[in-house]
Amino acid sequence: AQKVTQAQTEISVVEKEDVTLDCVYETRDTTYYLFWYKQPPSGELVFLIRRNSFDEQNEISGRYSWNFQKSTSSFNFTITASQVVDSAVYFCALPSFQKLVFGTGTRLLVSP
Amino acid sequence: DTGVSQDPRHKITKRGQNVTFRCDPISEHNRLYWYRQTLGQGPEFLTYFQNEAQLEKSRLLSDRFSAERPKGSFSTLEIQRTEQGDSAMYLCASSLTSGRAYEQYFGPGTRLTVT
Numbered sequence A: 001a002q003k004v005t006q007a008q009t010e011i012s013v014v015e016k017e018d019v020t021l022d023c024v025y026e027t028r029d030t031t032y033y034l035f036w037y038k039q040p041p042s043g044e045l046v047f048l049i050r051r052n053s054f055d056e057q058n059e060i061s062g063r064y065s066w067n068f069q070k071s072t073s074s075f076n077f078t079i080t081a082s083q084v085v086d087s088a089v090y091f092c093a094l095p096s097f098q099k100l101v102f103g104t105g106t107r108l109l110v111s112p
Numbered sequence B: 001d002t003g004v005s006q007d008p009r010h011k012i013t014k015r016g017q018n019v020t021f022r023c024d025p026i027s028e029h030n031r032l033y034w035y036r037q038t039l040g041q042g043p044e045f046l047t048y049f050q051n052e053a054q055l056e057k058s059r060l061l062s063d064r065f066s067a068e069r070p071k072g073s074f075s076t077l078e079i080q081r082t083e084q085g086d087s088a089m090y091l092c093a094s095s096l097t098s099g100r101a102y103e104q105y106f107g108p109g110t111r112l113t114v115t
Helices: none
Strands: A003-005 A011-014 A019-020 A024-026 A033-039 A046-052 A057-059 A066-068 A072-079 A088-096 A099-102 A106-110 B006-008 B010-013 B021-023 B031-037 B042-050 B054-058 B065-068 B073-077 B087-093 B111-114
Touching: A019 A106, A024 A046, A024 A072, A033 A072, A033 B073, A046 A057, A046 A066, A046 B042, A046 B111, A072 B073, A099 B042, B006 B087, B010 B021, B021 B087, B021 B111, B031 B073, B042 B065
Parallel strands: A011 A106, B010 B111
Antiparallel strands: A003 A024, A019 A072, A033 A046, A033 A088, A057 A066, A066 A072, A088 A099, A088 A106, B006 B021, B021 B073, B031 B042, B031 B087, B042 B054, B065 B073, B087 B111
């Protein structure tokens, strides 16, 4: 069965610090997707990125970057120069047939 | 482009009452999903539709829960004889079935409190 582990429950940083959120997954599929979502205090889950297991290249989007390593079954998310608006719960997810299996999330608190 | 909408955003009900939630997906999306999220946890899958067909139901979806998507557009989730354990955020999501399938876009959720 698909499983996602986010071992970091909560991380606190000061604005402008870099922060990495860890995600470790388990799957027997040979090809698969991985996702990151952001859930701000308003509650809505916001899609951030989808990666295909074929592509292990790191991806960068502005201050966000993702490091996918099949060898360690990890898909880590780094925010560079964090801002207060980055405060949210971040979820890593893995499809299981048509549904998404989520980790328990990492709460990021960015203080001014 | 209109996103996924859900109504109501908050619902407080007494134990034993029935409640119904509505979800309007992104218009061109033919898959619609329901998830439940309790405090400190990630969303857990409940059920999904492709057009009007309900294709999968989680064992979390007890017989007190029923979901419909009669015309393949909006969906409703009804909980009968609510229990305090039903208190949670109920999230709706939608997606395409090809191309960027699996990219699920979520609504703001309905927070249910059962007193």
